[in-house]
Ligand SMILES: Cc1cc2nc3c(=O)[nH]c(=O)nc-3n(C[C@H](O)[C@H](O)[C@H](O)COP(=O)(O)OP(=O)(O)OC[C@H]3O[C@@H](n4cnc5c(N)ncnc54)[C@H](O)[C@@H]3O)c2cc1C
């Protein structure tokens with residue numbers, strides 16, 4: 184499998200183009216490319232510091248969020264019902280090649 | 291980001307002792323913050339640095355792979371030019387000469403030194419504590435040894451009803467072991483949570499076949515070639531094939547203390563991770579520091595703190611500001627039920643139960659002088675993030691509204707008088 188291309192809009196509004204490797208979750212791709220994603224729970228849907236916004240068209244193609252994920256997101260700043268995801272819960276998939284993700288505000 | 295680049299001593303690397311959660315986060319954070327000089331991670335264990343929380347959770351499950359969850363993939367260290375020496379311990383620090391001595395006898399000079407040696411499981415000191423079959427759980431090797439021993443029908447005695455003991459109790463009972471938890475206090479997790487939460491988890495464990503003995507003072511472990519039973523002060527003996535001691539941790543501070551760094555049950559650090567000796571930092575489980583929230587001296591044993599202090603160290607070394615520190619928080623999962631805590635509870639806090647434990651999902655709110663100090667959420671995370679924010683603000687909470695699970699926590703805040 185080849186890498187995905189990923190465009191990230193950071194909290195200052197700057198754009199970064201990254202490679203998303205097949206063995207990375209989206210959180211890992213962000214974190215390991217020096218984007219400011221704390222990921223303090225190591226990807227176990229506990230801390231919500233890996234919150235990102237996806238475009239609605241992309242969001243709609245993904246599996247439902249777990250109850251833990253939903254409860255953590257629903258209270259987050261800027262929560263988008265059809266856009267907010269914990270990036271640690273998103274595995275690599277070729278369908279996600281070329282997507283743009285926006286880092287949610289820090290709390 | 292402006293960043294201070296190595297000047298004096300620039301030929302020497304920043305040396306980080308210990309590649310656990312905190313040490314690895316310092317290395318990664320230095321690169322994120324633009325540090326260009328050499329970084330060297332020294333670690334006593336041989337394998338790729340890994341996550342500890344899964345050792346007592348996912349890893350012990352039947353059918354779960356033995357591979358540990360690595361903190362960062364091998365490639366990350368190469369890509370970020372983070373040097374690693376694994377399987378080598380640091381034996382001594384010479385602050386005057388700015389060198390460390392390794393277990394193979396060699397010496398390395400450092401530009402800055404970061405001590406991230408973590409903590410170790412407190413050892414049992416009773417007679418028989420060294421018999422085969424008695425173990426603690428801190429490393430991946432410990433976890434794999436335990437996993438092998440947790441076979442259906444095995445009699446497992448767990449000494450200490452803290453979160454590690456209870457996570458193991460859950461894993462062992464799920465595997466069909468007969469589990470007895472021996473605890474000196476009169477309830478589980480008494481150090482970290484309140485009675486309603488303890489009682490809830492006791493019931494949950496009992497429904498899953500775990501037996502508790504409270505007020506149990508273990509006096510000996512007996513057996514011929516290996517542990518066969520655990521004996522308590524009242525003379526009762528509990529037959530056991532496996533004995534797990536989960537009786538807390540002690541900071542790995544000896545290296546620092548021997549080098550003259552101030553230690554007091556933890557290496558003393560300030561809010562930038564600086565120790566009492568210039569150019570030597572410490573971070574994670576091994577440290578003791580003053581809480582910015584309530585001014586108490588504390589040692590925290592959690593990932594949140596390991597990450598937050600790592601950021602403080604990386605920020606200080608590069609001459610930048612650290613990110614705002616998250617409120618301390620912690621999680622544990624037992625029989626599939628998650629307990630997640632924000633803030634640090636004290637025994638004299640006012641306790642407000644939000645919701646009915648009998649429903650299997652509730653929160654407990656802790657007030658100190660009328661302000662939100664901590665929250666436990668059980669089987670639900672809806673209160674977690676609001677609680678973190680309100681604790682940081684020291685929000686005054688209306689106890690009546692907080693007791694109503696239908697009222698969002700944010701709506702239970704007293705309007706400013
Ligand atoms: C089984 C288990 C489950 C846990 N579950 C959770 C949880 O669910 N949530 C949570 O928040 N926290 C949990 N914790 C606690 C958490 O893992 C620790 O707070 C965290 O690991 C601290 O990170 P650290 O880097 O300070 O120390 P460590 O991760 O302990 O790393 C220290 C490293 O230093 C090395 N070292 C020590 N001395 C030397 C030396 N002289 N030379 C070279 N290397 C040395 C050690 O080998 C070790 O690898 C758990 C801990 C355990 C053991």
Ligand code: FES
Nearest residue numbers: 226230231233271
């Ligand atoms: S990394 Fe903690 S929730 Fe995603």
